[in-house]
Amino acid sequence: MSSREKILPLLRENARYSTEDLARQTGLDVEEVEATIQELESEGVIRGYRAIVDRNQIEPERVRASVELNVTLDRETGYDDIAQRLAKFPEVEGLRLVSGDYDFAMDVEGDSMSEVSNFISEQVAPVPEITQTVTHYIMETYKEGGVEFEDGDDDDRLSVSP
DSSP states (O other): OOHHHHHHHHHHHOTTOOHHHHHHHHTOOHHHHHHHHHHHHHTTSSOOOOOOOOHHHHOTTOEEEEEEEEEOOOSSOOHHHHHHHHHTSTTEEEEEEOOSSOSEEEEEEESSHHHHHHHIIIIITTSTTEEEEEEEEOOOOSEETTEEOOOSOOOOOOOOOO
């Protein structure tokens, strides 16, 4: 197993592991861990490090939506062209080309349902290649980035037996 194959799963599990922690867990030298991480970053394999945040704890009123987009391509316009246009909007948190009943899955955030709705209708839907949008407002997040969100409330109901 290469040093990359040893280090990447650990960084995905916890990006805050120190190089010493990674070296200890993989059996590699600290210098080899540092060199491998530097190589992965310079090649663009590692694009950044992020905290997984329960947004409802800090922004309970923020609205998030998952938007399905259907497109029609022509000779001059491809999926990458459309994706580059859409990704530039600050409201777009995620954008993926997908298989199935629609072409793109887009994650959008705003301060209100009205703001999200207006963004979709005024900025996204008018893009000439976009033929249909379907917006799903996110009501609750149970798992994100591989991390389960628990409400912290244990079920303290007493069991009843006849």
